[in-house]
Amino acid sequence: MERVIYLVDMQSFYASIEKVIQPQLEDKPVVVAGDPKQRSGIILAACPVAKTYGVKAAEPLWKARAKCSTLHVVKPRMGLYIDISMQITRILEKYSDLVEVYSIDEQFVDVTHTVHLFKNKYYMANAIHDEILDTLGIESRIGIGPTKVLAKMACDHFAKKHPSGMYELTQESVQTDLWPLPIGALFGVGRRMESHFVRMGLHTIGSLANHPLIWIKKRFGINGEVLFRFSHGIDPSPVTKRTHVKQKAIGHHMTLPKDYVEKEAILVVLRELAEEVARRARKQHYLGSGISLYIRGHDFERHDGFKRQIKLAHPTALSDDIFQAAKQLFLDSWHHQPVRAVSVTLTQLEEKTTRQLSLFDDSIKKEALADVIDNIKETYGAASIIRASSLTEAGQAKIRADKIGGHWK
Ligand SMILES: [Mg+2]
Known part of the structure; x- marks a missing residue:
């Protein structure tokens, strides 16, 4: 049975939380950043308004201020963000008991056995989106796929850019949607692997997918084989509960x-x-x-x-x-x-x-x-x-x- 997996990602998570708590900031350009005097003077999150000024996450505060003089800088409150992240887990657990916290603002949900309770998987994804928005005031984007790696890439490369905030990658659409993307867009390919692949002439995900596996294995071992499988959307790893530790x-x-x-x-x-x-x-x-x-x-x-x-x-x-x-x-x-x-x-x-x-x-x-x-x-x-x-x-x-x-x- 083909699985139905969502990757639910919060939009500008830290900045969105701050805007809910401080409604006067709602339409202002807001970034969450550490102390400008320290190394931590780096943008951790930029709200969509700040992004219209060209402000990006991970850039230094001084650079962002040069782009946008009216920037509101909020100090991070990680404890609060973790707490909200846990509340999101609780919402997701209403839809399936298989929820895996992937990062503070991304969680996998395997709805294979509960999706029949809704009209279809898109309605269910919409219901999740709406409940998070209504309860916490935070926008989310949802990637849908038959495997975790496809759900993740559906979210990162498509849902985030799509007006609906939702996108599905299927085994059938791997070739048309995924293969044209640059090799660095493949989940699991970091900067180091990217330069290895590019040096081998493998510039796109499709070029890796169509490269003989035996050569990839010879050069990169098991890691290369995993990435090769990812390029075909193959990822048998289950969504495993990470929030409730069974009493061991x-x-x-x-x-x-x-x-x-x-x-x-x-x-x-x-x-x-x-x-x-x-x-x-x-x-x-x-x-x-x-x-x-x-x-x-x-x-x-x-x-x-x-x-x-x-x-x-x-x-x-x-x-x-x-x-x-x-x-x-x-x-x-x-x-x-x-x-x-x-x-x-x-x-x-x-x-x-x-x-x-x-x-x-x-x-x-x-x-x-x-x-x-x-x-x-x-x-x-x-x-x-x-x-x-x-x-x-x-x-x-x-x-x-x-x-x-x-x-x-
Ligand atoms: Mg996010």
Whole structure:
């Protein structure tokens, strides 16, 4: 049975959120950007109005200001954006239980087994678009395809440019729609692979698709074979739930708005991830004795990330224990390469009641305190208590939960 997969992408995600929260900015050129004095003075998101001035994401702030003197610059609030991203996941989960969070503003939904509830797949996609818009005020674009790679490319190369914000790539349209595109447009082809292919005379996706596979394999191994398959729209990888961790592990992942290079900034993120993991473990009455850390660098092709694990002496659900372990793993393996994404996971879970009480540490007291904090957060919102370290620029946990409550119904 051919699958029906959507890739749902939010338009100018960060800037759109800011416009919903600050309606006075609605028709103004708005960008979300870091501190202009720092390396982070880079545009993370530009709203459609700013784009009409030629302002683009990833360009330095000074350049954007030169193009548009009336530019409104808003500082990023990652915690808030992550929170909205999670609300979008919850909306998508009404349409299918197979939702995979691909990045903060892109999620895959496999609707193969639920699409029959709607007139057709386009009506269903429209319903998703409208519900996100009505609930959160954010425009989305949807790529449709029988595989993840086709849904993704349908979105990136067509839906975003299409007035309807929607586009479908089928196995049949691969040849006419996809093959004429430059090789760099093929999902998975980074700048390095692009120059390799171009040097071989493979300028378009079609030229790769029609190149003998045996040569591609010889030159690039398994990676080349995967890209060759992508050029034909072939991608058997399933849409896998990434939001609800089945009780074997509790993890939290964060893709950063830019590459982080300072140790202190990365440690702030690690602490926030550890707190979120610990909070969820406590809420579900779990303790875990394994901690794993995953760091992804900025160059996916060069595999400059790493994954490390450690086993603790005692099972825990305390953020400080988790943080200290993650920090140790990080410092042991990090060689100052830029960091793009981080996850911290608590593994080897057990029910809290089965634990032997350790009377020789003060973990009972710490747990009692943690419970109090959890309760305050549940009652007054996640932003009611945050660590001082989260108030630094690197802090991602500045969740303006109460503010969202005030502006969204
Ligand atoms: Mg987007």
